[in-house]
Amino acid sequence: MTVSTSLPRIVDAFAGLHVLVIGESMLDCYLQGSTSRLCPEAPVPIVDFGARSEQPGGAANSAFNALCLGAEVSFLSVVGDDPEGESVVRQLARRGIDPADVLSQRGRRTLAKQRVLAGSQLLLRLDSGDTGPISPEVEDRLVDRLVGLWRRCDAAVVSDYGYGVLSPRVIGKLGELQSDLPRILVVDSKRLALYRDASPTAVKPNCREALRLLDVPGPSSASERVDWMAARGARILDISGARIASVTLDSEGALVFERDRPAYRTFAKADRDSRVAGAGDTFAATIALALAAGAETPAAADLASAASAVVIGKEGTATCSAAELRDRVSPAGKSLADRAELADCVAGHRRLGRRIVFTNGCFDILHRGHISYLSRAKALGDVLIVGVNSDEGIRRLKGPTRPINALEDRLQVLSALSCVDHVIPFDEPTPHELIRVVRPDTFVKGGDYTRATLPEASLVEEFGGTVEILSFLADRSTTDIIARIRRAYGEGAGGADGHPPLGAAADTWADHAPALGGGNGV
Template structure:
C-alpha cells in the first residue's frame, strides 16, 4: 500500500542539488489605473518569502519526513540571508550551500492583487559557478552523495550544475549507485550519469525530442505514448515520467509497460512548484522500495495536494496521508449508483471491470491502467471473501475484502470500488449500465457470460491482454516453493 511506503520516508536521507531561488510574493490591492499608462496601481500591504526552485524540492523532501542536505550557491546578500533562514526554519541542512561574494541570489518576485499575478520580476546571477565556488560545491556534493539514500538533481539551467559537477555525479553514481532522480531543463546532459528516473514536463520533452506541440489532451496523450523508446534512450534513465499537468503523467520504464497516473484537475492558476513536489515524492518512494507505478501514484498525489493552494508551497506527510485516505473510493452499491448518476450528468464515460484482485501485482496494475484509459471513470467490482472462496477454493482469498479494497483504492487509475457477494457481476452491470465493460484476455467474446447483458444495455465489451507470467496463483506457488525449500 502507498501508506506503507510513506511511513518509510522518515528513515531516508536525501541530497538535493540545484539552483536555490527565493520566491517572493508582494501582496496588495488594485482598485484604480495609473494616469501615466493603462496599468493597475497596486497598493502593497504584505510580503511572503519562501524557498523556490531546487530549494523548494529540498523543503518538500523535509516536509515529507526525510532528512535532507541541500547543495547550491547563493549570494552573500540580504536575499541569500532570507533564503537560508527559511530553509533552516523548514529543517533543511544548509551546510552544503556555498555563499559567494561574486554572485547575486536568484529571486523571482511576484506582484499580486486579488489572488492574481500582475507582474513577475526576476534577478540574480545565471552564469556558471566557477573557481573557489565550484570547488567548494564539488567537495560538498561528493560528501553528501556518500551519506545519501537518494539524490535529486533540480537543474533550472542557471549555472549550478556545471560540466564538472555532472561529471562528479557520474563518478559517484558509478562508484556506489543511489536512487538518482533528475529534473532538468536539458536532460540530455545527464545521459551518461546513471539516472534512475527523469522527470521532463511536456514542454521539456518536446525540446528534448524536437517534436511539435499539440493542443488537445487526446492529441498530447497519444503523442507522448509514442515517445517511450525515444525518451528512455535520450535521457539514459531507467524510468521517465512525462508530466502533463491536469492529464497526469505517462511513466515509462525499461522492460515494462507504460503506466499513466491520473490527477484531480484544479482551477488554481497561481500554484507554483508542483513539479518539485512530484520529483521529491518520486525519489523518496523509489528509495523506500516502491515499484514504479506505486512511486508514480505517490508523486502524483503529492503534486495534487500542492496545486490546490496558491503560491510556492509544499506537501507535508500528514497532508499526503490524509489525501490518500480522505475520500473513500470504497462504497456500497447504492452509494456507487448515486455517484455514477452525478458523474453521468457531467457527461462522464463509465468503465466497469470486476475480479478478486488478491495479491495485487503488476499484471493487475497494467490491466486497470489500460481499462481507465477507455473512459473517464473506472469502477471496480470486487468479489467479497465468500464469493472468492466459492470461485477459487477454501484457501482463498489470501487477503480479506477490506485489505484488497484499500490496496486498489491507492491506485490513481481506480475511481470507485464496490464489493459484491454474488458469483457474477450481472446484477451490478444491470444497475450500473457501464459504457464499457472490460475483462482480461483469457476470455473471448463468446466465452464471456456478461457480454450479451452489457451489449443489451447499450454498452461495449473490451478484452485486454494480460501480462505474460503474471498471476496471483503463480505468486502463491512461488511462495510455497520458496518456503518448502527454505530459500
C-alpha cells in the first residue's frame, strides 16, 4: 500500500461529493453571562445574563460540517412542531443546508441542550425533548425520503443518538439500500450492534461506546487503554459488521482497525484545550468524505483526526472548513531545513516537558510497513522527529538506481502522516550528528538489529536516552514493491510497454538487483 502524497488534494476532492446525513437533530443553546456573587438561597453562583446563541447540533452538526468541508449535503431528520424545531430549521437554512427533508412531527418536542456559562466556565446543562420513537406516519415519510436521497448520494453518515429517529425499520431499510446500491456508509451510534446487517463501511465509537459494544469493563487504568483496545480491534469489527472501525480516544487520538491489517493510530491534537461540542460529528463527516474521495484508510483517519483537532481548538458547537483542514494537514511547518532550526525546535519541545522520539531512514516508497513502524515509534513519546537520508546518501547505501522518489517528495509524504511531527534530511552515512542535536529520550530503529549491533546506541545512551528496536511488519518492504513492479513490467532493459523499467536508465534491473535491499526501508 502506498500513501497519498497530498492530503490537501483529498480535501479538494470533497467539493465533488454528495453526502446524505440522517439522524437526530438537536438545538444547541448557549446562555452566556458573568458571575461575581453567590445566591443567598443556596451556595450557587448568580449569573448575570448577557447573550443567547443557538446552533444546530447532533446530526445537524454533522451535516453542517460536511457542508463546510465543501460537499453537497442532503439532511434527513425529524423535529417537533415547537419553537426549538423551528429554530433548527431556521439555523440550517441560514447556514446553507436545505431543510426540505427535515420532517416535522405534530406534538413532538425537539431535542435541545441549553448550556449556562459564566465567562468560559460551563455551569449547567439543561436537556429537553422527546426521545421516544417517531410516529408511524412520520416513519413512513422518512423511509420514502431515504430511498430517494440514497440514489443521489456518494456517501451517507448516520448520526444515531438513540432518540427515536433511527428505528428498526429505518435501519433495516438502510441495510436493503446498502445491499442494492452500495455507498460509503459511516455509522456514528451508541447502538452499533444494530447496524451489523447494514454492512457499514466504517463505524466511529468513542472509547465508552466501544466498551459497551464489547460488553466488557475495560482496562483498569487510562494508561493501558490504547494497548487494551488495540488487542480488540478484530472483535469490534466482528460485532459491528464494519470494514473499518475508528475508536476515538480523546487527547490520545484514535485507533483505526481494518480487517486483516494492523491497527493504525492517529495523533492529531488540538492547539489548545477548550469547551467544545460535536468533535465526533466532525470526525464522522470527514472520514466519510475522505473514503468517498478514494482515500485509503490511514489517510482518511488522519484527515478526520485533523478536522476534529481543529474544532476542539474552538468554543461551542464548532465546525471545520475545507480551508482550515488544508492548512492543518499541509506539510509546511513540519520540515526542518538544517540543524540550527532543529535545535530551536527541540528546545521548544523541551520547555514544554515533551518526550522526544527520534528515528531515521530512507522511506523511499512509503507503504504500510513504514506507517505501522512510525505509528509505533510515536506511541513511545510525545514528539516524533524523523531523519531522512538524502538522495546521494541513499545512492551510497543502495546503489545507483535508488532512490525511486526524490528527497522533497519523501519529506512531503512523511509530513502528511499525523504520527510524524518533524522531518529533517541528512547527508552523512549515519544520523550521529542529528542525534547530538536532538538528544532523544528514545531512539527507535526497525529490523533485526540488537543493542550490540546498532552503531547509534552508545551515543543515544551517552545523552541519557534509551534504544527501542521495533520488528518490521512481515511481507512489507520497498524491495518487495520494486520486485512486484519488475514482475509486472518485465525484466531487463525494456519493460512490457517497451520503456526502460523504473529507476534503470540504459542498464538493466538485473545489474542492480543486489543493491535493492531495504526491508521496511528504515
